[in-house]
Amino acid sequence: MAPLELLILKSLENGPNHGFGITLHIQEASGGLLAVEEGSLYPALHRLDKEGVLTAEWGTTPAGRKARFYKLTPAGRKRLAKAGEQWASVTKGMARLMRFA
Amino acid sequence: MSDWREEMESHIEMRAEENIRAGMTPAEARRAAERAFGNRGRINEAVRAVTVPVWLEQAGQDLRYALRGLRKSPGFTLTALAALTIGIGASTAVFSFVDRILFRPLPYSNERELVWFGMTAPITAGAEFVLDNDFAIWSKGQTAFSGMTVTAGATDCTLSEENPAKLRCARVESSFLTLFGYGPAAGRDLRPADMEEGAPPVVLISHGLWQRRFGGGGAIGKSLDVDGVRSVVAGVLPENFEMPSLAHVDILQPMRLNATTLSSPNRMLLTAFARLNPGVSIVEARARLEPLFQASLKTVPGGFVKEVKLVIHPLRDRQVRDSRTAALLLLGAVAMVLLIAVANVANLLLARAAARRRELAVRAAIGASAGRLARQALTESAVIGLLGCVLGVGLAVGLLALIRQAAPEGIARLAEATVDWRVAATAAAVSLFAALLFGMAPALRPASVAGLAGTRASAPRREWLRPALVVAQIAMSLMLLCGAGLLLRSLWNLSNVPVGISTTGLYAVHAQLPRARYGAEDAPHQFWTRAEAALAALPGVQRVAIADSLPPLSRQMAVIFSMLKIDGVSRYRGQQTGGMVAVRFVTPNYFSMLQIPVRKGRGFTEADRRDGANVMLISESLAARLFPGGDPVGHRVRTSDGEPECEVVGVVAGVRNAGLTEPSDPEAYMLSSGRRSFSALIEADSRTIPFAREVFRTLDPRLVVEVESLDERVGKHRERPRFRTLLLGGFAVTGLLLAAIGLYGVIALLTAQRTGEIGIRIALGATAGAIRTMVLRQAGAWTLAGVALGLAGAAAVSDWLRTLLFEVKPSAPGPLLAAVAVLLLAAFAAAWLPARRASRVEPVQALREL
Numbered sequence: 001m002a003p004l005e006l007l008i009l010k011s012l013e014n015g016p017n018h019g020f021g022i023t024l025h026i027q028e029a030s031g032g033l034l035a036v037e038e039g040s041l042y043p044a045l046h047r048l049d050k051e052g053v054l055t056a057e058w059g060t061t062p063a064g065r066k067a068r069f070y071k072l073t074p075a076g077r078k079r080l081a082k083a084g085e086q087w088a089s090v091t092k093g094m095a096r097l098m099r100f101a
Numbered sequence: 102m103s104d105w106r107e108e109m110e111s112h113i114e115m116r117a118e119e120n121i122r123a124g125m126t127p128a129e130a131r132r133a134a135e136r137a138f139g140n141r142g143r144i145n146e147a148v149r150a151v152t153v154p155v156w157l158e159q160a161g162q163d164l165r166y167a168l169r170g171l172r173k174s175p176g177f178t179l180t181a182l183a184a185l186t187i188g189i190g191a192s193t194a195v196f197s198f199v200d201r202i203l204f205r206p207l208p209y210s211n212e213r214e215l216v217w218f219g220m221t222a223p224i225t226a227g228a229e230f231v232l233d234n235d236f237a238i239w240s241k242g243q244t245a246f247s248g249m250t251v252t253a254g255a256t257d258c259t260l261s262e263e264n265p266a267k268l269r270c271a272r273v274e275s276s277f278l279t280l281f282g283y284g285p286a287a288g289r290d291l292r293p294a295d296m297e298e299g300a301p302p303v304v305l306i307s308h309g310l311w312q313r314r315f316g317g318g319g320a321i322g323k324s325l326d327v328d329g330v331r332s333v334v335a336g337v338l339p340e341n342f343e344m345p346s347l348a349h350v351d352i353l354q355p356m357r358l359n360a361t362t363l364s365s366p367n368r369m370l371l372t373a374f375a376r377l378n379p380g381v382s383i384v385e386a387r388a389r390l391e392p393l394f395q396a397s398l399k400t401v402p403g404g405f406v407k408e409v410k411l412v413i414h415p416l417r418d419r420q421v422r423d424s425r426t427a428a429l430l431l432l433g434a435v436a437m438v439l440l441i442a443v444a445n446v447a448n449l450l451l452a453r454a455a456a457r458r459r460e461l462a463v464r465a466a467i468g469a470s471a472g473r474l475a476r477q478a479l480t481e482s483a484v485i486g487l488l489g490c491v492l493g494v495g496l497a498v499g500l501l502a503l504i505r506q507a508a509p510e511g512i513a514r515l516a517e518a519t520v521d522w523r524v525a526a527t528a529a530a531v532s533l534f535a536a537l538l539f540g541m542a543p544a545l546r547p548a549s550v551a552g553l554a555g556t557r558a559s560a561p562r563r564e565w566l567r568p569a570l571v572v573a574q575i576a577m578s579l580m581l582l583c584g585a586g587l588l589l590r591s592l593w594n595l596s597n598v599p600v601g602i603s604t605t606g607l608y609a610v611h612a613q614l615p616r617a618r619y620g621a622e623d624a625p626h627q628f629w630t631r632a633e634a635a636l637a638a639l640p641g642v643q644r645v646a647i648a649d650s651l652p653p654l655s656r657q658m659a660v661i662f663s664m665l666k667i668d669g670v671s672r673y674r675g676q677q678t679g680g681m682v683a684v685r686f687v688t689p690n691y692f693s694m695l696q697i698p699v700r701k702g703r704g705f706t707e708a709d710r711r712d713g714a715n716v717m718l719i720s721e722s723l724a725a726r727l728f729p730g731g732d733p734v735g736h737r738v739r740t741s742d743g744e745p746e747c748e749v750v751g752v753v754a755g756v757r758n759a760g761l762t763e764p765s766d767p768e769a770y771m772l773s774s775g776r777r778s779f780s781a782l783i784e785a786d787s788r789t790i791p792f793a794r795e796v797f798r799t800l801d802p803r804l805v806v807e808v809e810s811l812d813e814r815v816g817k818h819r820e821r822p823r824f825r826t827l828l829l830g831g832f833a834v835t836g837l838l839l840a841a842i843g844l845y846g847v848i849a850l851l852t853a854q855r856t857g858e859i860g861i862r863i864a865l866g867a868t869a870g871a872i873r874t875m876v877l878r879q880a881g882a883w884t885l886a887g888v889a890l891g892l893a894g895a896a897a898v899s900d901w902l903r904t905l906l907f908e909v910k911p912s913a914p915g916p917l918l919a920a921v922a923v924l925l926l927a928a929f930a931a932a933w934l935p936a937r938r939a940s941r942v943e944p945v946q947a948l949r950e951l
Binding site for chain 1: 108137147148
């Protein structure tokens with residue numbers, strides 16, 4: 001799983017959010033990963049939606065603005081857990097590699 | 102998709118609000134938000150790629166692009182569409198009606214078992230017959246068939262009521278319907294008892310007559326006056342009833358076939374049908390019938406035996422015998438038109454692909470994949486193909502209506518022919534396949550960036566496919582032209598065949614007197630004498646004659662040549678029958694009105710008629726056969742035992758009496774004694790005709806009277822050949838046009854591709870004439886190749902036309918030369934335009950384009 005998709009799923013772990021909210025979350029969490037184009041988040045969002053990992057629904061922000069809210073589906077949570085494990089094992093492996101090097 | 106736009110907008114606005122909160126002006130904030138969002142177009146595409154399947158998206162693009170491209174080159178589009186429309190339209194229309202003749206299922210149960218059988222002899226002109234007594238014997242003794250039946254054939258009959266109507270009646274044996282698997286739609290079938298002597302007259306009426314006469318209501322048990330006989334309607338025929346002879350009938354009557362008729366000395370000539378026993382082939386059936394046939398031959402008069410044959414045909418083969426060749430000819434012709442059209446479209450697509458190589462190279466250079474380019478080209482072909490199909494089916498509907506209008510009466514089932522969807526689909530599939538196949542050309546020859554390097558003068562590639570297509574088109578269109586030429590020549594011959602009579606200003610009034618009211622020996626004679634006098638008294642009528650038949654037909658009565666007795670003895674020494682002699686009953690005016698010259702002796706006079714003299718006139722051909730080298734005048738001839746011996750008083754010129762195409766029979770004329778079926782021949786102007794009808798109405802209001810000008814009568818014999826010629830001629834012209842367009846298109850394109858080369862030639866001093874010659878020479882080479890191929894093709898298939906031709910050999914040089922000339926002319930015209938354009942190339946401009 002691509003890092004961007006993992007980030008999206010991770011940012012939705014604590015509850016539904018709209019695209020802009022996810023952008024802010026990722027920018028905060030990862031610094032510069034989304035610095036180039038905020039819009040480049042959306043193809044990934046729509047793909048995940050289509051894969052059934054997310055559902056999307058129109059709603060209103062606390063500020064009263066209309067926005068499309070994304071929410072993890074059970075399948076999404078499962079994928080996130082699996083991806084988290086994989087990621088952990090990859091980083092663990094990398095760390096071990098770095099130590100030997 | 103609007104969902105996604107809104108989402109995008111909402112994102113940007115939230116970012117802008119954030120920016121405002123961070124201290125930017127609203128305008129600044131918005132701009133920064135847009136910038137942060139990134140390249141909208143690219144993101145848009147990426148999102149759409151997720152939500153809309155790529156192929157569908159691209160198909161939409163291709164379609165739009167194709168439509169735009171087609172609009173931008175109307176010349177190509179219109180030509181290709183026209184070719185496809187004509188090809189599909191013509192072939193669909195013609196096949197739809199030919200199919201009714203050749204391939205439609207017959208409305209009978211297990212049609213493969215049904216046969217049409219009988220004996221043939223030269224004197225019946227190819228018609229199969231069975232004698233009534235033979236039928237009675239054979240149906241008891243035979244083992245080949247599970248059933249056999251007979252009909253006396255359809256004849257005119259009259260529904261004599263207040264508004265007398267002329268109908269067609271057929272007498273049939275009682276098992277007739279059952280043999281073909283029919284049952285009555287209402288009422289009962291005929292029974293053997295109906296055929297007995299003195300049985301009460303019953304009829305079966307057709308579905309159509311039931312609708313017309315009884316409004317589809319209760320008809321069973323009602324009575325109809327058929328030819329003056331009150332007959333009870335016993336049953337109604339099913340709607341899909343069709344005589345196996347394809348003759349139209351309104352009424353079936355039981356045939357009188359019983360002990361009394363069988364023991365009488367008069368024999369009936371019947372048409373016989375049978376159903377083969379399961380597992381019995383035609384060959385085997387023939388073998389099983391052979392003993393019965395041989396036994397029957399023993400009763401045949403001596404001269405006949407060697408000429409009579411037993412024949413059994415599958416019913417379908419026999420039904421289409423007469424129309425088969427014409428139908429196949431038309432089918433072949435439209436197939437060629439379709440092929441020419443397809444070749445044309447193929448050529449146009451190839452040409453278009455070649456012309457667009459630069460454009461495709463540009464698009465390949467900026468990143469279009471080869472597959473994508475090919476798909477786009479295919480979309481364009483498919484659009485043309487589909488449009489052509491729709492227009493083609495429309496044209497087929499129109500053409501079919503036109504064919505129906507132009508067709509002479511009596512082409513079986515033409516009236517009900519409709520556009521056949523299977524055919525339309527096949528034609529459409531063929532052309533669509535061709536369009537797609539040749540639309541592949543750009544894909545097969547992928548555009549390369551090298552194609553953009555226009556400064557390199559590349560030698561034009563050797564083309565073979567396009568010239569080959571052009572040659573094929575020319576060959577096929579020449580074949581069509583040859584066929585049309587031969588038919589035209591044949592029609593010309595037919596129009597100019599001397600009938601031997603003058604037809605101008607002459608009208609025939611025909612009436613059939615029903616036996617029930619005119620059965621008395623003298624009654625017809627009295628009727629016709631009164632009719633003749635009343636007609637002659639009409640103002641505007643110059644002369645009147647009465648005759649039992651009129652050229653170009655006869656055959657009300659014919660006698661066997663070998664049976665003629667001259668001065669009391671039969672002189673014929675041959676082994677066979679000697680063929681038939683037509684006998685015509687006429688009044689003295691007949692010869693002067695029709696301008697049939699008397700060659701020897703004298704004609705009939707009113708004095709002969711008044712005195713009841715037994716006199717005879719014979720045609721020149723009969724005179725030559727009966728009295729070779731001698732003078733017939735004064736000899737006495739008896740045509741058959743029932744007729745009086747007549748003195749030959751003169752010899753008259755021959756007339757056509759077996760139709761326009763068949764050889765005429767020798768003919769003998771006797772003075773009219775007035776028979777039940779007669780025609781009055783009147784010389785009058787057309788305004789008198791209503792009064793002539795009135796004369797007959799006064800004499801007998803229940804008669805059906807038909808009036809026809811003699812010109813019309815003779816003209817009817819040319820209708821079918823004219824119809825065939827019209828259709829084939831139409832296709833030949835269409836084929837020629839398409840081929841000419843094809844030739845023009847290819848020459849024009851190849852010339853356009855050589856513009857640079859031609860510019861150099863002109864710059865180096867080539868004259869306009871030399872350039873023209875160069876282009877024309879190329880076109881000429883292809884045309885001549887096409888002509889050679891076409892003539893070979895025509896020679897291969899023209900033998901097949903033989904039966905449709907009248908006094909023209911399929912190899913007749915005249916029509917073939919004319920066809921070649923027409924083709925060369927069209928080809929020259931097609932090549933001349935591009936040649937002239939090439940000769941006017943501006944060298945400076947052309948060189949700049951290199």
